[in-house]
Amino acid sequence: MNEILPDVYRHTSSAHVYVVCDADSAVLINIGDGSVLDCLPTQVRHVQAVLLTHHHRDVAAGAARAVRAGIPVYILQGEGQSLLDPALYLSMADRRNNYDARPYHWVVPDAAVTQPLREYRTYRFGRLRFTVWPTPGPTPAAATFLLNWRRHTLAFTGDLLYAPGQVSRLASTQWTYHGGEGLAGTILSLLDLAELQPTQVLPAHGEPMPCAALQLTAAALWPLLQLRRHNTRLLELRGEPYAELRPWLLMNRTSLACAYVLRAQNGRALLIDFGYDFSFGQASSTDRASRRPWLYTLPTLLRRYGIQGIDAVIPTHYHDDHVAGISLLQENYGAQLWAPENLVDVLARPGAYRLPCLWFDSITAQRTLALGEPFEWNEFRITPHELTGHARYACGLLVEAYGEVVLFGGDQYADADGLGLNYTYPNLFRETDYTRSAELYARLQPNLILSGHAQPVVPDAAYFEKLRVRGEQLQALHAQLQPHIARMLLRAEPINGVSGQLVVLTIENPTDTPFTGTLHVSGAATAPACLSVAAPAGGCQTVDFHPSGPSGARIHFELRGPAGEPCLFAHATIRHATCGDLNGDQYAS
Template sequence: MRKIAGLEWEVVPTPGCTNGASSYVVDFNGLRLAFVGELICGPGCTSRLAPLQYNYNDFTGAVNVWRSCYRLLETKPDMLLPSLGQPIDRPEQALQLLRDNLKLLDGISPGFIDQLNDPDDDDIEEVLPHLYRSKYSGAETNFVISDSGKVMAIDYGYNMSAYQSPGKQHLSNRRPFLHGIKGLKKRLGIDRIDTVLVSHFHDDHVNGIPMLQRVFGTEVWAGVHFSDILENPAYYDRPCLWHEPISVSRHLPNEHVTYWENIPIQLYPMSGHTRFSTLICFEVDGKRVVHTGDQIFFSTPSGLPFDKDAKSFTNHVYKNGLDLGCYKQTLKLLRDFQPNWVLTGHTRPYQTSPEWYQVIEKGANAFDEVHLRLMLLDEDGVHFGAESQGGKLNPYQLHLPAGGEAEFEGWILNPFPIPEKAVIKLVGPDDWESQVVEVELKPREQKEIRISISPPNGSCCRRQPIGLDLTVGGRPFGQVAEALVTVGVPKF
């Protein structure tokens, strides 16, 4: 609810002609009025069909109209006030007729009607008496309930039942919605989320967190080694970043017991899917529960998260950061903790078995073997490890609206098994002047750097690529990292 001009306004997400559309509902002079934009322009009809084709020959936007009508009906308006068309004084009939008419699209787009379904108001399901999962979250969201009735979510992903986004990858095409709140209210009488514990930084796991912070004042807890990527996403060049900075309330140390309410939690750093992640271990209802993030998955004939015929799927991503032996390290942590239940980022919860460890071990061994056989990673060789990254620059997005020197931090890696001297410089337009920095490196050492490049006075550019050129031991390795620089304009 938002208070504007002395009135309480309810903001209702109603994507349709645009995926960011909202409607506004207010009680005024004894009537409940809904200002609905282009969602509906008369009984049973919307203003245009063309904008509902988000991608190519599809009707993704029409699915959103169907779901938006459902959300608007829940507000029980007395009158609809569209931006195109006359006021509608029989809202329920008009909206239901629009939903009925949308089904006609199946006659020209077979299969369309199969996408039309209303969410269950009881949108959570019980795993354990104090542990629930959100039915419609993608990635998975789980809720831990304390004895005092507080709620800690582990991650908070997209609401897959509320909205279909356009296929084009752009931050404007990603929209968070609340989920799980109705189920928490219905089952437990709880109408808020007090804390979110983050498994890793990817957008499908964190996109709804800024909304929770605005609506409920939710605290965010995250492992100390990746909290900064949540708080300063523009600083990093990593896949699947959520663009909104997320303020982290508690930067949790690794391998220490932290209590949320009466529940002990331990975090352990992982790499493989991403090095900006943690294995989350906790105990609830007398059971040991582990959240593996997106690190451990399986291919199964049954489609279940794990079965007797499962094969390990490592789900590793080089640009997210990984190390040789990373899955063996995760396996060791799992064996030490001996969980009863497993939560993941993209499957339903499941229970462990002796075979589970065996399949993970087989996958961990295969991961190392693949890289050792296919790459030159011998101890005496010259290489940047399995990740194959020679350096990084931060910030990845640098904005200099008034011009001036472009200063960067970052790191470089010695690919040699012996001490060597590195020479680094930044590569940009021909008239930009870079520092040249020499760095002494120990064998295989990753070392922090600082370096700058100066554009000429009066420069004006947007998202100019800047490369980090690396030479080690007299051998040039070329440009091993990049950053983007905007100079002389008000927006990045």
Template structure:
């Protein structure tokens, strides 16, 4: 009889004792105007489960009410200094970001904190004891508040899980680049709450959940299935260098390897650069991607290519997608060698004005210097439509939209030395001969990595194209990829279905 819920931007729970109350979260603050309807005159505490704006945007309305504010200690700074975590000019290692893009959503205005709860603290209030339990996963410091009534637990769990063993959303749990840190934390936290066998789970969104332990077990099962498909589908941090490229051989230029008579790339131990070169008989070159090495290394290599391989010019560089590590050397190529920079049309705005967006790894995030200033954007000399072709030095190439890792991406495909070759950027990596490899790169919402118009589209594109050779980013070469592409295609559908099974289908 003394537990109420008010719903606006989130569920706000009111625990009443006479004319006093504790609120779990605050939403837009409109609850404060209606507490008198249930006889509440004083809010003693507002306990925030996490920092997301929909939980706390009503905090300015607390002014003058003498209410104390409690927050998870791990998120205290997000409440008290929110502007620190929202930047337009970002760097790869900014806190609470994935290569520069923020995965936190703090309030607009600072919120003064009276108490920050550690992972096993308690709060005493009018004979009641709230247990503060670390349940991070939906946010990096999320906390649940547990209160015992009638011998069983009420669990105020924020956005840990919603009814139906589902996630409120995915993007808030995405804390790394395809390694599932958020999934692991969600699963561990769900197991922790399951152990209390709560009579009621009281989430921030959706209906209350009676006897939530069974749903929590099913939620953990879904998370494990999601993790199995989600984590990158190749040996990224273990055996990556061993089957990175089974066919190229070294040339007379140090660390430049030859894939076929006209096709070259860099390779070295622990070296995963972005650089592919088509060298025409005329000595003119076309590059696909150019970045992740020093200008000195590039210039020295180019001089040796001129003297030993007959290189005369670098006409064009085409970055495969929006991430800065694939065109960091673009401004240097343009100024030093007169190289033109080409891309697909949908890459234009996000590369020319990265500060307008909030995506992973924009070129500004790398802090690369050019002419004494950080590179903050790159403009292109030519933007292609999807499916548009061009002829160059006897070769015919087509620029196709190929989303997956990001929607702001392209594939370059054409015949080189009698083989149908496609340059796919960072969409897939791996060893085509290893049946364990599905090839997928990270699934990151902060890249605009999606499915029907993302990985599925790209996989079906490759399936139709039937390439003889895939040239990936970061020095990957993938020959005879038909079976590999089919595994990639099947994975894309399975990954989509796993997400559909665990995410709320909001109207």
């Protein structure tokens, strides 16, 4: 145990553990193999917390021992799952046909229940105040802890860098089979930290370094990223993250899904969509550890364009690449969520829906926007319109300002010409959706169309006619290529709830032909039943159920049409009253 700064000690086992003392208590940065608990400085009588920069075994193996000793262990939300279930993560290292290059075998040996940390927040332990700064690189959700210490700023960087010009292990920077995602993330993180000008950089491996080591290491990594041909525009995008489409309209060039900024004359801003800011590359899987929003370009936005604050963000739909960063905006910039009325519930209760691309956390709207009702924000007139097709819970935002009519269409249409029919069946797509959206676009007559994943489209008169023709073709082909029942939709919501809670089954018939059939109900959460179904053309039928039983019991629904036609299925699950989402438990059918 060496004192490297006044009241800051370093113990080395499988990694450096930093012991920051506050009178007779201390906070540990990383835990190594846990042996630090046997040789704490003599004045330390109580360890207030262990803060983990990331989940790898060499920095976190002793977490279980710390928890057993009554010491709370904190780690970023996305990193904690591997400590909670290391056996699962270790098994992922042995999967066959595996294309996820991350080192799952570097997981901790023993399970530990950790406490979650949030990016950009400051946590206080006695007189010690640590700020959590996102520094992806060694893992997607890695963090640096910043501590203002006796007129100095200390940066505990984990494995972000090893020495000036070196990182601890290049292997951990490859998050896909042949990508350089972590390299790009490391460079961005190093440059971001350098702007904060820490006095001392304290790594998990290697010796203390001055701030200059951050930029030096970023420069040293750049040739390898170029050689990989991964994200070759990284530094260009970092320098100019926003494109000025109009003096009052900006587009984020770095985000996974295009995010837009309306600039008012009074210096305030309103954002349209905000998912993954500066998306430099994502890991193969889509779990919490692999999907991490941050606010990387926001300081540049405010500084370069004279923006004094962000009033609100309006999402076009609920998908994670359009909403994942909204909570961070709310917490760190005071921005409100203004949600169109058809998005409010799915954002607030994502666990109630069986849909793809749901963000993990509840996001609560501060204002609900009525569909079809215009409202004023400074010099802008904004009208949300229902826009189903790519997603059921989606809207188009019509913005009128400075003599222009701009339609933000989210992901409804794709491709450079803006004619790609970007539908996805699990998003509750109906065969009539694109005829309806073509009618909407033709009625609104925007002079500029902005989407989530394509360049701006300036439509001519022929464009709207092409949308109509393509929408009608899509509807006709769905009617031609499958039997009637396959054109129906069946869903149960909420998908999980406590015993006795109402579950509504919706049988939706988007076709122009009435549907008659039978609904067969079964499962451990209900008595068997067979009900007649009659869903009118272009309408739906709903049936209420109150499934009951033990946690894990299910109610199953099977919709049958004429003999010989395929069936549709849905289900809902009973969960314990105190449980959250159903992830990884065992269920009885």
